[in-house]
Amino acid sequence: MDDIILSLQNITKQYPGVTALNNVSFDFRKGEVHALLGENGAGKSTLIKVISGAVTPDGGTIKIGDQSFSHLDPITAKHHGVEVIYQEFNLMDTLSVAENISIGERTGRFVDYKLMRKKAENILKTMGVSVPVDEPINRLPASQQQLVEIAKAVSKKAKILIMDEPSAPLSISEVGKLFDIVRMLKNNGVTIIYISHRMDEIFEISDRVSVMRDGKYIATLNTSETNRQELIQLMVGRELTESYPSHSNVPSETALELKRVCGNGDADISFQVRKGEILGIAGLVGAGRTELARIIAGADKRDSGEILVNGRPVQIKHPADAIRHGIGLIPEDRKQQGVFLEKSIVWNATIANIRSLLRGIVIDRKREREQALHYIGLFDIKTPSFGQFVKNLSGGNQQKVALAKTLATQSDILIFDEPTRGVDVAAKQEIYQLMCQLAEQGKAIIMISSDMPELLGMSDRIIVISGGRITGELQKNEFNQVRVLELASEKLAEVSA
Numbered sequence: 001m002d003d004i005i006l007s008l009q010n011i012t013k014q015y016p017g018v019t020a021l022n023n024v025s026f027d028f029r030k031g032e033v034h035a036l037l038g039e040n041g042a043g044k045s046t047l048i049k050v051i052s053g054a055v056t057p058d059g060g061t062i063k064i065g066d067q068s069f070s071h072l073d074p075i076t077a078k079h080h081g082v083e084v085i086y087q088e089f090n091l092m093d094t095l096s097v098a099e100n101i102s103i104g105e106r107t108g109r110f111v112d113y114k115l116m117r118k119k120a121e122n123i124l125k126t127m128g129v130s131v132p133v134d135e136p137i138n139r140l141p142a143s144q145q146q147l148v149e150i151a152k153a154v155s156k157k158a159k160i161l162i163m164d165e166p167s168a169p170l171s172i173s174e175v176g177k178l179f180d181i182v183r184m185l186k187n188n189g190v191t192i193i194y195i196s197h198r199m200d201e202i203f204e205i206s207d208r209v210s211v212m213r214d215g216k217y218i219a220t221l222n223t224s225e226t227n228r229q230e231l232i233q234l235m236v237g238r239e240l241t242e243s244y245p246s247h248s249n250v251p252s253e254t255a256l257e258l259k260r261v262c263g264n265g266d267a268d269i270s271f272q273v274r275k276g277e278i279l280g281i282a283g284l285v286g287a288g289r290t291e292l293a294r295i296i297a298g299a300d301k302r303d304s305g306e307i308l309v310n311g312r313p314v315q316i317k318h319p320a321d322a323i324r325h326g327i328g329l330i331p332e333d334r335k336q337q338g339v340f341l342e343k344s345i346v347w348n349a350t351i352a353n354i355r356s357l358l359r360g361i362v363i364d365r366k367r368e369r370e371q372a373l374h375y376i377g378l379f380d381i382k383t384p385s386f387g388q389f390v391k392n393l394s395g396g397n398q399q400k401v402a403l404a405k406t407l408a409t410q411s412d413i414l415i416f417d418e419p420t421r422g423v424d425v426a427a428k429q430e431i432y433q434l435m436c437q438l439a440e441q442g443k444a445i446i447m448i449s450s451d452m453p454e455l456l457g458m459s460d461r462i463i464v465i466s467g468g469r470i471t472g473e474l475q476k477n478e479f480n481q482v483r484v485l486e487l488a489s490e491k492l493a494e495v496s497a
Contacts, residue, residue, distance in 0.1 A: 004063075005030040005191050006051070006160055011060035013046055015392075018384055020046040021057065022215045028160070033182060033192045035202045035223065038212035039235055039424035041382045041394040044195055047212070048162055051193075052084045053077035064160075081159025085149045085166055087395060093138040097131055101151050123151045127181050141286050142169035150181060161185060162193040167201060168421050179205050197424055198451075199228050211235055236426050244457030245429075247436040251277035251460065254311065255444035256296070256327070256413050261305035264291040266468040269305070273413070278435060278445045280459030284488050288468035289448045290332050293415045296446075297329035298322040299337075309413070323352065328411030330402055332418045332448070334395075338402030341391035345383060346372035348390055348401050353408040375404035380430065396423045403431070414438065415446045420454065432458060452481055464488050 007027040013020045021043050028034050038044050049055035051062070053072035062069045064080045072082075091100050098113075098120035120133040124147070131144050131151075140148070146169050153161050163182075167175045182192055182205055194206055202209055203223060211218040211234040218234050251274035261269040266288045273279040283289045294300040296307065298316040306313050314325045322329070331337040339348050349372040350357060357368050376383065379400035383393060390401050399419075406414065416435065420428045435458065439445055449455045455462065462474045464487035472487035474480075 003030040004028070005065060007061075007063040008047075008051075009061040009063065011047070011050060011057050011062070013050065013055060013057045016384060019215050021050070023060070024212070024215075024217045025060075026210050026217055026220055028191050028193060029208075030191055031186055031189045032207045033186055033194055033205050035206035035209040036193055036195045036212070037197075037202065037209055037231060037235055039396070039426050041214075041397060042212040042235070042424075043215040044212060045164075045394060046215075048084060048164060048193075048195070051077065051160070051162065052082055078156065081157065082162070083153040083156055083158035083160070084162040085146075085153060085164060087165040087168065089142075089145050089149055091137045091145060091148060094136055096134050096136055097140070097148050097151075098133040100137055100148055101133075101155050103152070119155065120151070123155050127151060127154065127184070129177060129181075143174050143286070146170060146178075150178075154185070158185075158190055160191045160193065162195070164195045165197070165421075166194070167196065167198065175201070197420075197428075199231070202231070203228070213237055232425050235424065243429075244454070245433050245436045247276075247278075247439050249276045249440045249442075251275060252442070255309070256446075257306075257308040257311075258296070259306040259308070261292075261295065261302060261307065263303035263305075264288075264295050264300040266292050266295070266465075269465075269470060271463055271470065271473070273444045273446055275412070275442045275444050276439050277460050278439050278447055278458055280455045280462040281446060281448045281465060282455055282462055282484050282488055283465040287465045287488065289465055290417055291468070292465070293329060293331075293417050293446070293448060296322065297327060297415060299329070323409050323411065326410075326412040327415070328352075328406040328409050328413070329415045330406045330417060330419060332421070334399050334402045339390045339398055339405065341398075342389060344387045344389055345376065345381065345393075345401055346387065349375045349404045349408060352405050353410070371408060372404075375408065378434075379404060396427045399423055400427070400430075403434070412442070413444045413446075415448070417448045418450065419447065420449075420451065428454075452484065455484070456481065 004027045009025050011021050011024040024047065036044055046055060050057050053074040053076060056071045062072055092103065098117045101120045101123060102116045117133050124131055127150065129147050131147055137145060137148065146166060167178055170178060186192060196202060206223045208220055209223050209226065209231065210220040211231065213235060253275060254272045255275045257272045259270050269292060281289050291300065295302045298319045298321050307316055309325045316322050316325065346369060350368050357364050381397050381400045383397065390398055419431055423431065435445055447458060456479050460476055462479065462484065463470055464472045464484060466488055474483065
């Protein structure tokens with residue numbers, strides 16, 4: 001008989017206008033890596049919150065081991081070994097790595113910092129990773145913060161560990177280390193519920209895979225007995241391929257040019273992007289890609305060099321300057337920088353272009369709603385109403401709102417920083433089609449991506465950054481994954497030589 005550690009039976013959860021979970025039933029075995037797939041809005045996030053006790057279901061039964069519950073609270077869930085690593089980190093920025101790993105544990109009247117440090121060092125050593133235990137979290141790159149999140153879960157002796165898009169902030173080599181850690185936990189009997197939109201990861205790391213669609217359980221399959229196309233069809237309910245649309249337009253004159261730009265950790269950056277072109281920017285985590293995007297968009301300071309728009313030098317010291325010069329940025333971190341979570345969809349979709357909606361000093365509410373509804377339809381944002389707060393949307397729909405907010409500025413130069421991170425297959429296709437349409441309209445597009453197939457499939461030309469400097473440029477006929485990785489891995493000393 002299968003060793004079932006967690007069983008869900010007829011779990012239901014409704015919100016106003018939305019059935020998030022509709023009689024969901026399936027189970028998880030001890031010591032397996034169980035992938036959970038589904039489009040954004042399929043119900044995965046709500047299911048995670050039900051298992052972890054963050055959300056109370058309207059009906060159904062949760063069984064952990066031989067105990068049954070109508071619902072869990074966070075304390076009860078943790079008591080039974082449930083730990084969650086969310087897509088957005090749950091760390092205390094100003095505390096050290098060691099303090100974060102031990103947070104929530106009782107150690108008596110006084111904190112034994114020496115013991116805390118030793119514990120953190122031992123856990124990280126067991127995981128086979130090196131992270132400075134005395135360093136404050138806010139000084140670590142996202143990749144190391146992810147490892148601290150995993151270390152926290154390990155320290156709590158998790159029996160059921162839920163990992164939501166754990167590889168999103170990691171480089172290729174760091175993903176390999178993540179998989180080593182997952183396999184170690186599995187060998188120790190920990191059940192891993194692994195959520196990812198990256199199909200290659202699902203096939204490499206999981207034993208079984210369950211698919212959800214529109215709040216319903218669809219199927220559970222042995223990973224070794226299925227394939228990419230079958231899983232995609234189960235997720236979307238129709239035939240859909242992971243392909244990259246072509247755009248036949250020929251890029252014209254230069255829209256944006258950088259001349260020896262320095263600042264924010266980058267140095268001597270020079271390149272051009274033309275109207276109608278999709279320029280890919282490749283590089284490993286920490287290479288300086290996002291830092292460069294923030295300089296161009298006026299979010300961070302440029303120390304020297306020139307930025308030219310349509311052949312004319314421009315001064316960009318603030319995001320408003322960039323917007324005025326026709327530059328729009330869809331940032332990597334949608335929750336912190338891309339959207340206003342506590343505001344409505346209509347507010348987010350119009351705020352960046354609010355001046356165009358003014359009638360004197362009063363906002364034309366009719367035009368505001370029309371603009372918001374245009375983008376809700378354009379991106380197929382799943383919501384019961386345009387007045388819905390963005391925080392209540394799924395991650396993929398939040399990304400669509402971030403896109404709408406930037407596109408509403410009518411910018412001619414668009415920077416997409418990790419445009420499909422955490423986005424399902426169908427939404428990816430919508431975003432790819434949109435990018436191609438924008439290029440065909442003559443927009444100049446810069447796309448920063450850690451997804452190698454996406455980078456090779458969507459770009460007309462690729463520049464590679466390593467150590468804050470450009471290490472190479474590849475034309476379409478030169479695209480090669482190995483060559484991109486070679487350029488992305490060049491050491492700073494080699495670049496400076």
